[in-house]
Every structure is written in C-alpha cells, then in structure tokens.
C-alpha cells in the first residue's frame with residue numbers, strides 16, 4: 001500500500017506539471033486533495049493495514065499531502081502569472097499611438113475680463129457685492145434721482161415685466177442703493193458686477209444684454225481726487241502703464257459732478273484712426289461724485305459723507321483690448337469666436 005501511495009504521489013506531481021491552466025488545476029485539486037480526492041480515499045484504507053504498518057503509513061501520507069499542497073500552490077501562482085502575462089500581451093496598449101485629445105474648456109472672454117477687473121479692484125480694497133438682475137423701478141431709477149419722466153430714462157429703455165414696477169435692470173447702478181442700505185453708516189467700498197438689459201436696437205455696438213461693473217466708495221473725506229486716482233490706477237493696471245487717461249465732464253442724474261474717462265486709443269496709440277473717430281481717445285467708463293440725494297436714499301447723511309461711483313462695460317473693454325468689432329459675438333455662442341481667447 002505504501003507503494004500505491006508513492007505511485008499516487010508521483011502521478012499527482014506529474015499531472016500537476018501537465019496542468020496548463022488554472023481551470024485544469026482546479027479539477028486536479030478536487031480529484032487529489034479534495035474532500036473525496038485520492039489522498040482521502042487512501043487515508044480511508046489505513047484500516048486494511050496491520051497495526052505495525054499503520055504509523056509509518058500515516059506519517060508518510062501526511063508528508064505526501066503537505067508536499068502536494070505546496071506543489072499545488074507553487075503551480076497555481078506560476079499559472080496565474082502566465083495567464084496574466086498572456087492577458088496583458090493580448091490586450092496590450094500601443095503606447096506609441098498618439099493620445100486622443102480631450103476637448104479643453106476655457107473661460108469666456110468676458111469672464112476673463114471680469115476676473116481681471118475683480119483682481120485690480122480687489123487689490124484696492126473693493127469687495128464684490130451682488131445685487132439682483134430683476135429690479136424695481138425705484139432701485140433702478142427713482143432712488144438714483146431719475147424721477148418718473150426724467151429725460152435721462154430715455155437712454156435706458158427697459159424691459160418690463162407684467163408688474164409695471166418690476167423691470168430687468170438697465171444698469172448695475174441699481175445695486176448702489178442696496179449696498180449703501182446694507183452698510184450704512186459704515187464706509188463702503190464695493191464693485192457690483194452683473195448682466196444688464198435694455199430694449200435697444202441690436203447693432204454691432206449695442207446689444208439688449210451686456211455686463212457692467214459698478215463701483216461705489218462712500219466714507220469720510222472722499223473727494224474727486226480719490227475718484228481720479230483710483231480710476232487712473234485701474235486703467236494703468238488693466239491696459240499697461242503707458243496708457244494715458246483723461247476725464248471729460250458729463251452728466252448722470254445720480255452723480256454730481258459727473259465725468260467720463262477716456263484712454264488713449266489702442267489701435268493708433270493716440271494718433272487718430274477710424275476706431276477712435278480721429279480723436280485718439282476711447283471712452284471706457286462713466287463716473288462721478290455720488291449725488292447728495294442718492295447718498296440720503298442710501299441712508300447716509302450727505303453733510304457728513306461723500307462718495308464716488310463709476311460704471312464700466314466689460315464687453316467694451318474686451319472689444320478695445322482685443323480689437324473685436326461686433327458686440328453680438330460675445331453671446332452668440334460661436335466657438336470659432338470664443339476659442340480665440
């Protein structure tokens with residue numbers, strides 16, 4: 001019987017070496033070391049031996065069992081490695097192929113321009129203040145010193161809602177009152193970015209929808225010199241230090257005095273060209289000292305507080321900066337345009 005065991009041992013080892021896949025190996029294991037496998041069956045036969053032979057046989061069968069178990073484990077990991085290898089080889093990636101390009105997104109040119117503006121004013125201590133796109137007539141006009149039939153309303157024809165007092169804001173100036181009412185009597189230094197809406201003829205230079213960035217600073221001893229210094233520095237940081245600026249007197253109902261700021265033309269550098277209508281200058285913003293009535297409407301005593309405000313159009317700034325000749329491009333969603341920035 002011992003011979004039978006040795007025979008089984010060598011046969012099993014051979015079969016193990018011949019197994020050429022993990023599936024075959026599984027069967028081998030069941031047949032040999034499994035619950036009803038050949039080793040088990042052999043153990044059952046111990047009873048047929050006489051007493052003296054039993055211990056030696058028992059010992060040997062244990063050794064054989066352990067050896068087979070170890071040989072099985074070794075063969076198993078060998079075959080697994082082989083299978084993995086061939087799997088890798090058959091599904092191999094050709095690393096020399098060029099990669100598939102991922103379409104890369106980018107920020108809209110106006111978002112980029114807005115971020116430039118935020119950064120510059122942020123460095124000067126202005127916080128961003130958000131105010132609603134849908135406004136009341138009071139915030140958009142009346143509290144800014146535009147009485148109901150004031151001719152300055154003509155320039156900002158509004159989109160009305162079904163409620164006659166509720167309109168889409170025509171300018172970000174509407175948020176000035178909200179910011180002042182939130183902060184007074186503390187000083188305030190904010191910029192208010194956002195979309196504005198006007199019922200206008202759509203042309204290359206005007207659209208029914210555009211962004212604005214409003215600025216507002218209210219406090220003690222704020223003067224026209226602060227306005228000029230702040231806006232001149234802004235223009236230098238945005239357009240470069242060799243860009244010159246000038247202020248021209250203007251009119252807005254909510255500022256007194258009012259001024260518009262021009263920068264030297266980007267195309268001709270101030271020499272005069274069709275874009276700047278031969279003047280050498282391009283207008284980039286409106287500004288002024290906050291009107292006493294507006295300060296009062298915001299909750300500040302105009303005897304104690306003064307302030308300046310300004311409003312600029314990022315589309316206009318981007319048009320000047322990049323030489324874009326049609327404002328409708330910004331929101332037409334044409335990738336051929338957008339991907340240039």
Ligand code: DAH
Nearest residue numbers: 171173286287288309310311
């Ligand atoms: N709200 C004006 C407009 O849309 C721009 C403006 C001018 C804003 C002067 C101001 C300002 O804050 O002081 O035309």
